Amino acid sequence: MLDQFRQSVKHPVHCMRNKSSKLAPRAGPSANSRSPDSGAAFTGYRINLAPGIKPSVSRNRTDAERTHAAQHVQAAPARLDAAALMIKELITHAFVLLAGLLCGCERGPITDSGVIAVFGNVGLGDGSFNYPRAIASDRDRSVFVVDKTGRVQRFTGEGEFEIAWRTPDIEAGFPVGVAVHPDGRVFVADTHYHRVLIYDRNGTLLHSFGREGTGDGEFQLPTDMAFDSKGNIYVSEYYGNDRITKWSPDFQFVGVLGTQPIAGLNLSRPTGLIVDAEQTLWIADACNHRLVRLSLEGDLLGIVGRYGSEPGELRYPYDIAQSPDGSLMVCEYEGHRLQWFSKDGRSLRIWGKPGRAVGDLFAPWGAAYGPHGRVYVADSLNSRVQVIVP
Numbered sequence: 001m002l003d004q005f006r007q008s009v010k011h012p013v014h015c016m017r018n019k020s021s022k023l024a025p026r027a028g029p030s031a032n033s034r035s036p037d038s039g040a041a042f043t044g045y046r047i048n049l050a051p052g053i054k055p056s057v058s059r060n061r062t063d064a065e066r067t068h069a070a071q072h073v074q075a076a077p078a079r080l081d082a083a084a085l086m087i088k089e090l091i092t093h094a095f096v097l098l099a100g101l102l103c104g105c106e107r108g109p110i111t112d113s114g115v116i117a118v119f120g121n122v123g124l125g126d127g128s129f130n131y132p133r134a135i136a137s138d139r140d141r142s143v144f145v146v147d148k149t150g151r152v153q154r155f156t157g158e159g160e161f162e163i164a165w166r167t168p169d170i171e172a173g174f175p176v177g178v179a180v181h182p183d184g185r186v187f188v189a190d191t192h193y194h195r196v197l198i199y200d201r202n203g204t205l206l207h208s209f210g211r212e213g214t215g216d217g218e219f220q221l222p223t224d225m226a227f228d229s230k231g232n233i234y235v236s237e238y239y240g241n242d243r244i245t246k247w248s249p250d251f252q253f254v255g256v257l258g259t260q261p262i263a264g265l266n267l268s269r270p271t272g273l274i275v276d277a278e279q280t281l282w283i284a285d286a287c288n289h290r291l292v293r294l295s296l297e298g299d300l301l302g303i304v305g306r307y308g309s310e311p312g313e314l315r316y317p318y319d320i321a322q323s324p325d326g327s328l329m330v331c332e333y334e335g336h337r338l339q340w341f342s343k344d345g346r347s348l349r350i351w352g353k354p355g356r357a358v359g360d361l362f363a364p365w366g367a368a369y370g371p372h373g374r375v376y377v378a379d380s381l382n383s384r385v386q387v388i389v390p
Contacts, residue, residue: 113359114351116374117387119159124149127161132385134178134189134224135319135378137370142201144186145378145385146178152188152203157371159387165203169193176271176365177224177236187225189235194219196235209251214241217253224319226273226281228296234281236270243267244283244294257298258283267292272319272366276343277326284317284330291317291330291341304328304345309335311347319366323390324373331367331377336360338367338377340390351390356382 120129131148142162143155150170154162167175173192180186185206188197194212196219199205210219220241226234231249234257244267246254258267265288272284280301283292289307291314294300305314315335323329327348328341337352352361362381370376370387377386 114388114390115359115386116389117159118358118384119155119387120145120384122383126164127153127155129153129383129385131380131383132378133176133365133380135366135368135376135385136178136180136186137368137376138180138184138201139369140371143368143370143376143385144178144180146175146188148174150174152178152186152199154201154203155385157374159385163203165199167193167197168205177222179225179227179273181227187233189222189224191221191223194222196222196225196233207251209247210235216256217245219245223269223271224273226275228275228279232296234273234275236273236283238269238271242270244270244273244281246296255298257281257294258292262292262300263303272317272331274320274322274328276322276328282320282322282328284320286316286318286333289314289316291320291328293343302343302345304341305330311339311350312341312345314339318364319368321368323369329367329369329375329390331364333363333365336362336364338364338375349390351388352377358386361386 120127120132122128122130124130129145129147132145133148134146135143137143141157143157145153145155147153150167151164152167153164156162167188167190169190175188175197176191177189178186184201186199186201188199190197190208195208195210197205198207210217210222212218212220214220219235220237221239223236223238228234232254233247233249233251235245235247237243237245243259244257246257248254258270267283267285268287269285270283271286274282275296276282279296281294281296283294285292289305291304292300293302293304305312305317307313307315309315314330314332316333317330318333319331321329323340326343328343330339330341332339336354337350339350340348342348352359352364354360354362356362360382361377361379364377365380366378368376373389375388375390377388379386
């Protein structure tokens with residue numbers, strides 16, 4: 001099963017630089033993954049009932065055809081059992097959620113994996129997603145999700161849809177990052193328009209900064225934002241720039257971090273940023289499969305991780321968040337999991353595995369701590385958000 005998932009998502013394309021084209025290839029699944037990007041039918045919960053059985057025709061069938069038909073008949077009960085199990089699981093979810101609402105208390109887990117809620121499905125309507133690939137929270141009230149239609153949707157901590165808006169332009173591509181400022185403003189990395197958009201929590205556009213280029217005050221495909229205690233803004237970029245730029249609270253360019261090789265490697269698609277409580281900058285250096293820790297002046301303080309699937313190893317870390325206890329939560333796109341680290345680099349625990357069922361993940365782009373200390377995971381190729389209590 002794991003090999004199947006590895007084959008269905010062509011991750012190295014995320015790290016290729018095509019110097020002959022203006023924009024880098026946008027990340028996405030292969031044609032065989034049947035994701036929303038492919039235009040094929042796709043649901044977060046898929047039930048398959050004995051496909052491919054054709055009615056017999058008035059001629060003598062060959063031995064091979066008879067064998068093939070017999071195999072379908074033998075497989076049908078197994079498929080029906082799987083369908084019944086999926087239906088049972090969905091009904092269980094509904095009863096658990098209803099019980100939680102009636103009791104007015106913290107919901108218990110839906111499954112042994114610790115998932116307490118799932119919201120969203122494939123679609124373009126309110127509360128639905130087309131490949132969600134950025135998520136953030138203001139910790140107290142709301143969760144913000146950006147998908148591959150240029151929409152920003154706001155949900156309650158219980159997963160109830162509240163409001164949605166769309167970025168001004170989407171023809172060139174869609175945003176891949178969102179962050180909530182401590183004052184409640186919502187920052188969106190409008191990636192393929194090489195700028196950062198700033199909204200109030202109700203979707204009113206307040207400001208934007210940046211333009212395309214490689215110089216001071218310019219961006220090449222910005223991916224994420226973070227904020228220090230003084231209100232300075234840090235923005236990660238890739239495709240040629242592969243750096244972090246620093247901006248003042250009034251959006252004036254201050255400087256650049258991370259342009260020199262770090263342990264022999266330049267940053268390669270930095271996709272996630274946080275400034276921790278100690279006022280140091282953590283970078284999810286995705287295509288180098290590591291976390292990089294810098295001072296706010298750009299001095300190297302540490303490196304965590306290397307490529308692999310064992311505890312302490314990473315496969316395309318796309319997002320990073322600080323836990324309430326000070327540890328680091330990392331979302332692994334190709335690892336199909338979350339992994340928590342101490343700041344000295346020890347792997348503390350892992351959650352998730354590749355799959356379609358509740359508690360499984362398929363190419364998640366992001367995860368965030370939200371209301372009541374819950375974790376909200378943008379389960380991208382399942383087009384849903386899963387909520388866990390870590």
